[in-house]
Amino acid sequence: MAAPSLDAVETNAAARYATGLTLVGFGGIVLSGDIPLIRLSESGFYTVVLVRGALSSLAAVFLWWLARRLGRASGPLIAGRLGLFVTGLYAVATLTFLVAVYETKAANVVFILALNPIFAALLSWAIAGEKPSRATLLAIPATLFGVLLIIGAGLEAGHWIGDLAALATAFLIALALTLARRSRQDMRYASALAAIVPALIALPFVVTGGGIESEAVGWLVVNGAILMPLALICLAAGPMFVPSPVVSMGYLLETVLAPIWMWLIFLERPSNLSLLGGGVIIATLGIHAFVELKPKHRILGAGPKMTKR
Template sequence: MTTSPPASADHASHYATGMTLVGCGGLVLSVDIPLIRLSESGFYTVIVVRGVLSSLAAVLIWWLARRMGRATGPLIVGRLGLLVSGLYALATILFLVAVYETKAANVVFILALNPMFAAILSWTIAGEKPSRATLIAIPATLVGVLMIIGAGIEAGNWLGDLAALATAFLIALALTLARRSRQDMRYASAISAIVPAMIALPFVATGGGLESEAIGWLVVNGAIVMPLALICLAAAPMFVPSPMVSMGYLVETVLAPVWMWMIFAERPSPLSLVGGALIVATLAAHAVAELAARRRMKVAHRP
C-alpha cells in the first residue's frame, strides 16, 4: 500500500518547479536584446519576424505536447485569456519601442520593476497582501526608476524609458491576471506576438520588404529564444505568486547589460547605472527577505 506525499512536500515541489521556470525564463530572455541588435534589423522587420516565428513555435510546442498527452487545454483560455494575450501584445510593441529609443541597460533596469508592480497588482486584484519587505522596497525602486528616466531626459531617451516603464506594468498585470485565474496560460505571451506582427506587416510590405543585415540572429531569437523564455515565464504563475515570477526579469536585468557591454561596448550613463544598481540591490535584498520569511513560516508550521 502506497501513501501520498504530505501536502508540504507537494507545495515544496510546486514551488521548486515554479522557480526553475522563472530562472530558466530569465536566463534565456537575457539574450533577447543582444540578438535584436546583432541582427541590425529595422523596427517593423523585428516585429514581423520575431512575432511570426515566436507564435508559430508556440503553436508547434503546444501541438506536440497535446500529441504526447501532456497538454489538453486550449491555446487561449476564454475571455480572460484574450485579455492577457492582448496585454502581452501591447507590451511587445512597447518593449521594442524601448529597445530602439533608449539604451539596453535602461530597458532592463526599468523592466526590473516587474516584481513591485506585480506585488501592488496582486494586492489590489488577487487580494495577496504584500509583505513589509515589499512595502519598503517599492519606494526605493521607484527612486531608481526616476533616476534612470531623469538621465534619459538629459540624453533625449525619455520616450524609450517611458515605453519600458509601461512594458513592465503591462507584463506584471498579465502575470497577475493569469495567477488569479489559476488557468494554464503558458502560451499566451508567445501567441500574442502574432498581433503586432500582423499590424507591422503592411509597413514592411510597403517599405521594400524585410530590412536586416544579419537576419539569422533574428530567426534564432524569434524561433527559439523568445518562445522558450515566454512559455517558461507564462507557465510559472501556476506554481508561484506573480511577484516571484517577475523576479525572472531581474535575471535579465543583471545579465543583459553584461552581454551588451561585451558585444557592443555599450555602457549606461552614470545616473542610469546608479539608478539601476539601486533597483537591483533593492530587489535582491527583497528576495532574500522574502525567502527568509518563507523559511520562518515553514518552521513555525511544522508539527
C-alpha cells in the same frame, strides 16, 4: 479516501514555489539575450518586429501541439475568455511598448517599466487577495533603486505620450500576470502568442519597404524561434507557481544582464553606475529568493513527519 496531511500540503507548496522561482529566473536570464541577438543580426526595426513576433507565436503553437501529442499538455492553447483577454493584454502591452520606444527617451522607458513590480504587488493584493510578503515589499524599492542607478543622472524628460505609453505597458504586463495568477489556469503561451499582433502590424511596412532587411538573419531566427518563446513561456508560466510581484521582478533581470552581454560581445562597457545598479538588483533578487525559500527548503528537507504507532 484520506485527506493529505499538513506536511504533504506544505511540502507540495514549497516545491511549487521553488519551481516558480526557477522558471522566472531562467526566463529572465534567457530574455536578456534578446538585444544582443538583435544587434548581431543587424536588422531593420520592422524586420525585427515581424520575424521575431511571427516566429515566437509559431513556436508557441508548435510547443503546445507537441506537448499535447506527448500527452503532457494541461489545457487549451488559450484558456477560455480570460485566457484570450490576458493574451490581448500582452498584445496591447507590446504595442504600447513600441509607441514608448518611438515617442520618448530610452532611459524614460526603462525607468517607467521598472514600476512593473509595484503595479503587480498592488494588483495582486487588490484582485487576487495575495498580500505581498515582507521580503517582496522590501525587494521592490531596492530593485527600483538599482534601476535608478543604471539610469543615473542621464534621465531626460521625453514626450508625455511616450511616457504614458511606457506606464501603460508596465501596468498591462502586471495586470496580465495578476489575472493569470488569480485564474490558476495554464496561460504559459499567452505572452508568446501575443507577439503575432505587432508582427502583423509590421508586415505591410516590410512589404512596402523592400522586404526583409537583415545582414545576418540567422541570429534573428534563433532569437524569434528559440530564445523569445522560451523566455516568454517561462515567465508567463510563473504565476501558476508564485505571486505576480515575484514574476514581475524576473523581468528586471533583462535590464541588468543585457548590458553585460553587450559588454562581453561588443565591448560596450556599461558605466560604473550601471554596474553598481546591476549588482544591487542581482543581490536583491538573490537575497529575496533565499529568504522566501529558506523556510520552504526546511520543510522539504524535513519531509513528512513519522507518526508514532
